[in-house]
Amino acid sequence: MNAPQPMTLKKPPAANTVDRAAGGVNRARWLRNALPGISLVVLLATIFIMQPRAMSYMGMNLMLNLAVPIALATIAQMLIITVNDLDLSLGSFISFVACVAATLLNDHPLLGCLVLLGCIGVYALLGALIHSRRLPAIVVTLGMSFIWVGGAVLLLPAPGGSAPQWLQALVKIKTPVLPFAIVVCVVLAVAVHLFLMRSRFGVVLRGAGGNPLAMAKAGWSLLRIKVTLYALAGGFGVLSGLFLVGLTTSADANMALRYTLLSIAGVILGGGEFTGGRVSPIGAVLGALTLVLAGSLLSFIRISPDWQIGAQGAILILVLALRTAVNRLEVRPV
Secondary structure (H helix, E strand, C coil): CCCCCCCCCCCCHHHHHHHHHHHHHHHHHHHHHHHHHHHHHHHHHHHHHHCHHHCCHHHHHHHCCCHHHHHHHHHHHHHHHHCCCCCCCHHHHHHHHHHHHHCHHHHCHHHHHHHHHHHHHHHHHHHHHHHHCCCCHHHHHHHHHHHHHHHHHHHCCCCECCCCHHHHHHHCCCCCCCCHHHHHHHHHHHHHHHHHHHCHHHHHHHHHHHCHHHHHHCCCCHHHHHHHHHHHHHHHHHHHHHHHHHHHCCECCCCCCCHHHHHHHHHHHCCCCCCCCCCCHHHHHHHHHHHHHHHHHHHHCCCCHHHHHHHHHHHHHHHHHHHHHHHHHHCCCC
């Protein structure tokens, strides 16, 4: 007698369709997370092909000279976006910090430190005001941008001042193998990622942007969360201003105004969203580096400075178009 054949269960066609759809969504999600890194690699490869001398310690150092201030500003903006807000005063705030560092911090170190700590406190108060009064963050921060610019002009009516010697020495540290800017950006991305994406408190902070009602019902204070994120953003903004004035050795009331838009673009390029607490610290730093390298690429192509801003915008639109296409694959219906 022949032994009975084991029965094999076949998945119904609907189940196979669901599995294929889930696999496609997973691939789309992976591509979405990898897109900031892919964009950076493509830009680097293009630059190295056009200018092989850039593939050196000195070349990378020159290209990424201002990467750290922009990366710090992008992280600051990302923390605000985490709770679905937007900071339109970040660039003027960084300019004010730079003016403080080039004047008060150099001539009266204790007073300068107190002013910088006070700046972080002002950011915390802004978070409390926006939350308690339910004010639109865009309007409040836009008004604050004029205050920061006014304070910077009072400190430095004309470009000048001098960064403290210890600050100039700090930002010009020469590290082995990789330039100091790359080392700082890597440490920054990993540290903020571990805090915001892996720690229990970081999950709570992001949850306030994703589902604030659920966080409130769980007993977490939304006011405390927003104050914490705004204070952290102010701290990273202070670090950005200090790094910037250390690199430039002097300050100007308008020197970092463009950092507002650059920081927003860096967060979006890095996979962040304006709503839902959906951010990526590593992606934000990669987005900031992409913007810096885009400027270097345009210089190698010898595009006129008058057209470089428009060309940077075109690069940004191209990357965002790819992001949109990937997002549609990720959320397509089953």
